[in-house]
Amino acid sequence: MAGVTTFTTRAALPDGLAVVVRSDCPTCRLIVPVLAQLAEGGASLTILTQDGPGFPPGLSCIDDSSLDLSFALGIDTVPTVVRLAGGREVARAAGWSRDEWEKVCSSTGLGPGLPGYRPGCGSLTQDPALEDRRAGQWARAHLASRRIPLGELEDEAEAMFERGWTDGLPVVAPTEARVARMLSGTSRDPGEVVAVVPPDMAEATVEKVAVNAVLAGCRPEYLPVVLAAVEAACTPEFNAHGVLATTYFPGPVVIVNGPLARAIGMNSGINALGPGNRANATIGRALQLVIRNVGGGRPGEVDRATLGQPGKYTFCFAEDEQGSPWEPLSVERGLPPGTSAVTVFAGEAPRAVFDQLSREPSSLVRTYAACLRTVAHPKWPVAYDAVLVVSPEHGEVFRRAGWSKDRLRAELDELLQLPVEELVQGAGGMAEGIPPRWAETNRTLPKLRPGGLLVVHAGGRAGLFSAIIGSWVSGPAGSEPVTKEVRA
Amino acid sequence: MSTAGTSTPPPGPRVLLDPTSERVPSKRPRAPRPASLSGATIGLLDISKSRGDVFLDRIADHLSRRGLRVERYSKPTFTKPAPVDLRHRIATTCDVVIEALAD
Numbered sequence: 001m002a003g004v005t006t007f008t009t010r011a012a013l014p015d016g017l018a019v020v021v022r023s024d025c026p027t028c029r030l031i032v033p034v035l036a037q038l039a040e041g042g043a044s045l046t047i048l049t050q051d052g053p054g055f056p057p058g059l060s061c062i063d064d065s066s067l068d069l070s071f072a073l074g075i076d077t078v079p080t081v082v083r084l085a086g087g088r089e090v091a092r093a094a095g096w097s098r099d100e101w102e103k104v105c106s107s108t109g110l111g112p113g114l115p116g117y118r119p120g121c122g123s124l125t126q127d128p129a130l131e132d133r134r135a136g137q138w139a140r141a142h143l144a145s146r147r148i149p150l151g152e153l154e155d156e157a158e159a160m161f162e163r164g165w166t167d168g169l170p171v172v173a174p175t176e177a178r179v180a181r182m183l184s185g186t187s188r189d190p191g192e193v194v195a196v197v198p199p200d201m202a203e204a205t206v207e208k209v210a211v212n213a214v215l216a217g218c219r220p221e222y223l224p225v226v227l228a229a230v231e232a233a234c235t236p237e238f239n240a241h242g243v244l245a246t247t248y249f250p251g252p253v254v255i256v257n258g259p260l261a262r263a264i265g266m267n268s269g270i271n272a273l274g275p276g277n278r279a280n281a282t283i284g285r286a287l288q289l290v291i292r293n294v295g296g297g298r299p300g301e302v303d304r305a306t307l308g309q310p311g312k313y314t315f316c317f318a319e320d321e322q323g324s325p326w327e328p329l330s331v332e333r334g335l336p337p338g339t340s341a342v343t344v345f346a347g348e349a350p351r352a353v354f355d356q357l358s359r360e361p362s363s364l365v366r367t368y369a370a371c372l373r374t375v376a377h378p379k380w381p382v383a384y385d386a387v388l389v390v391s392p393e394h395g396e397v398f399r400r401a402g403w404s405k406d407r408l409r410a411e412l413d414e415l416l417q418l419p420v421e422e423l424v425q426g427a428g429g430m431a432e433g434i435p436p437r438w439a440e441t442n443r444t445l446p447k448l449r450p451g452g453l454l455v456v457h458a459g460g461r462a463g464l465f466s467a468i469i470g471s472w473v474s475g476p477a478g479s480e481p482v483t484k485e486v487r488a
Numbered sequence: 489m490s491t492a493g494t495s496t497p498p499p500g501p502r503v504l505l506d507p508t509s510e511r512v513p514s515k516r517p518r519a520p521r522p523a524s525l526s527g528a529t530i531g532l533l534d535i536s537k538s539r540g541d542v543f544l545d546r547i548a549d550h551l552s553r554r555g556l557r558v559e560r561y562s563k564p565t566f567t568k569p570a571p572v573d574l575r576h577r578i579a580t581t582c583d584v585v586i587e588a589l590a591d
Contacts, residue, residue, distance in 0.1 A: 148503065175503065476565075
């Protein structure tokens with residue numbers, strides 16, 4: 001991650017040598033004769049002084065106390081000499097080393113009488129107190145969101161609750177500096193439109209997503225995942241409007257695959273579906289806050305859920321790919337291996353699958369089938385999808401027996417062909433069920449439509465449990481799972 | 489260390505960036521209620537929720553018996569907003585719409 005250097009624009013310096021110094025650095029003072037020597041020798045020399053003009057004495061210099069040029073050059077040590085040619089850096093040396101300076105300056109006999117080597121001092125750009133100021137300056141120049149000044153006596157957290165920006169939990173204040181830092185997590189332009197967010201069909205720019213990612217508590221390196229999740233959730237196939245507006249339970253479940261999940265420290269292990277990991281918790285929350293704040297989708301307004309579920313605060317986890325007996329979800333869904341991706345699924349809360357005795361896949365798959373049958377209602381076929389989260393100990397049962405994911409799915413499909421006489425309205429003393437006319441034309445109906453089961457591997461090493469996440473109305477009539485590649 | 493490049497700016501008001509779409513909702517007045525239904529074309533919109541048709545069949549029955557003209561419409565799925573074409577057709581054909589949001 002680029003850190004503060006992101007908040008710079010490339011500085012135009014003349015070709016030749018640029019030397020960055022500060023007056024209170026002993027090494028910089030030591031090499032003043034070298035600078036004089038270079039200037040006298042006719043080199044094209046630009047001296048940049050970080051702590052104001054007047055140093056080095058007797059030589060002309062540029063006052064870089066704004067540090068703009070030092071940031072632009074990426075200076076971390078003074079003195080540093082940089083050779084520029086055609087507007088690009090071609091060589092640099094940091095600190096004082098006669099050999100290195102002579103190479104960079106294409107000179108010989110520099111600094112006679114000076115020691116051959118002296119380390120430099122820290123550049124003022126390395127002062128941590130500067131970062132906020134730089135980020136704030138950058139934000140003022142580049143960000144378009146409306147500025148909301150808080151009253152002197154206003155409590156920050158309370159002010160954000162009062163403005164309706166939160167899901168009921170406290171949020172992090174989106175200051176200019178924080179939003180600027182968040183945007184350092186992506187190379188995308190802040191003004192780029194990521195998606196049109198229902199229900200208001202409002203455009204979400206990279207900047208607006210970043211503001212909400214700050215609210216949610218994300219770190220900048222999570223932003224690309226949040227952006228991909230927003231893109232995926234705002235496709236017509238996912239139908240975020242319906243997912244939000246329904247009286248049923250769903251919220252967007254975000255499943256993350258690929259190297260980025262590990263790189264940003266997502267949890268795919270112990271408590272993968274639960275709390276305790278910042279990336280999991282805040283990425284899922286950021287997506288929901290985008291829908292709330294940019295899309296205008298708020299509970300009790302367009303969100304008409306009868307009961308809702310706690311996963312609507314946040315529901316995001318990574319797949320444990322390394323420990324999996326199978327190919328990752330993203331690969332199964334058509335992306336090349338090694339690609340970082342998010343898959344969004346309109347899911348209810350996870351339900352437990354308990355099976356501590358099955359040692360053979362033929363037994364375990366029957367447990368899965370029995371539990372999957374209960375999604376929405378044991379008497380309802382076809383209408384609902386599911387994510388099956390297979391834990392490592394259950395996964396091991398399939399690995400040992402050499403069952404592929406396709407095999408697992410095929411066996412489940414067979415076991416989940418439900419006899420219509422058990423499904424029809426009134427059967428089993430339950431009014432709910434399929435209309436009688438469906439029973440006239442079919443002997444069995446599948447619980448899951450083709451492609452309606454996503455299989456993911458996650459969880460702690462110990463525990464013979466898996467989980468099922470049931471869907472909302474599936475397919476074109478409701479919501480389709482959507483997978484998107486994560487772009488840097 | 490010299491602080492020439494790092495002096496903190498004087499404290500100002502805390503400023504936050506607006507996380508919303510910054511839209512100002514425009515308010516449109518409701519269409520005037522008709523004083524009478526006589527001569528009106530009445531649209532019945534079934535959003536395709538279970539048993540909405542049962543409700544609308546009864547309404548259609550009542551309205552037709554009063555000699556009113558009834559047009560039936562349905563959304564392809566209750567899970568998504570009505571398609572633009574459908575909304576346009578209803579708006580240009582009907583004077584009054586009754587929608588069944590049944591469950």
